[in-house]
Amino acid sequence: EPEVTQTPSHQVTQMGQEVILRCVPISNHLYFYWYRQILGQKVEFLVSFYNNEISEKSEIFDDQFSVERPDGSNFTLKIRSTKLEDSAMYFCASRALGLAGGETQYFGPGTRLLVL
Amino acid sequence: DAKTTQPPSMDCAEGRAANLPCNHSTISGNEYVYWYRQIHSQGPQYIIHGLKNNETNEMASLIITEDRKSSTLILPHATLRDTAVYYCIVRFQLYGNKLVFGAGTILRVKS
Numbered sequence: 001e002p003e004v005t006q007t008p009s010h011q012v013t014q015m016g017q018e019v020i021l022r023c024v025p026i027s028n029h030l031y032f033y034w035y036r037q038i039l040g041q042k043v044e045f046l047v048s049f050y051n052n053e054i055s056e057k058s059e060i061f062d063d064q065f066s067v068e069r070p071d072g073s074n075f076t077l078k079i080r081s082t083k084l085e086d087s088a089m090y091f092c093a094s095r096a097l098g099l100a101g102g103e104t105q106y107f108g109p110g111t112r113l114l115v116l
Numbered sequence: 117d118a119k120t121t122q123p124p125s126m127d128c129a130e131g132r133a134a135n136l137p138c139n140h141s142t143i144s145g146n147e148y149v150y151w152y153r154q155i156h157s158q159g160p161q162y163i164i165h166g167l168k169n170n171e172t173n174e175m176a177s178l179i180i181t182e183d184r185k186s187s188t189l190i191l192p193h194a195t196l197r198d199t200a201v202y203y204c205i206v207r208f209q210l211y212g213n214k215l216v217f218g219a220g221t222i223l224r225v226k227s
Contacts, residue, residue: 004159033214043160043203043217056214091159093215104150105215107159 002026004108023092033093125222134191138204141185153200
């Protein structure tokens with residue numbers, strides 16, 4: 001069964017460093033998402049991406065964040081200068097192009113980011 | 117997206133049916149009901165979704181009331197591996213529309 005994969009599973013970085021989280025969405029999917037979950041808190045939406053551009057972003061997704069689909073398979077989240085409060089699980093999700101409605105987002109296993 | 121209300125936690129005996137309720141009294145006619153679950157800190161796992169009719173798949177059944185103001189997720193024979201946080205999410209199926217997660221229901225399956 002196709003699945004979303006994410007690398008690395010864990011990342012430890014120093015405050016102020018740049019990190020890139022990578023995702024390989026399900027192959028025929030066209031919508032891509034990043035969510036995050038701070039320990040003990042809710043899963044929060046960050047950004048959605050379609051047709052090589054951001055379709056929606058949350059208030060969390062400020063200028064320190066960027067997303068890219070550098071090739072036909074990868075979808076990346078870059079944090080330019082990490083802060084302590086960026087420590088969280090980051091989940092990538094993807095979905096197919098559903099014109100009839102009811103299309104489902106499928107999530108990857110997540111990357112645990114720890115900023116020291 | 118419509119708000120949902122779920123009990124914070126529930127217990128269920130192993131092998132018994134787990135019935136998880138969700139209230140979504142402000143749901144509109146073109147909003148779907150989705151259920152996801154999250155085991156420990158793993159990625160949310162899709163379970164089932166529906167619009168008006170009851171739905172069943174290999175994991176669960178979804179019962180939606182006729183007025184669509186509430187729904188119940190049924191795990192027919194809960195196992196210890198079903199212990200997780202279960203999220204009921206109501207969303208309009210716009211292109212690329214995000215999922216808005218609440219606190220969900222912590223389901224504890226006990227032997």
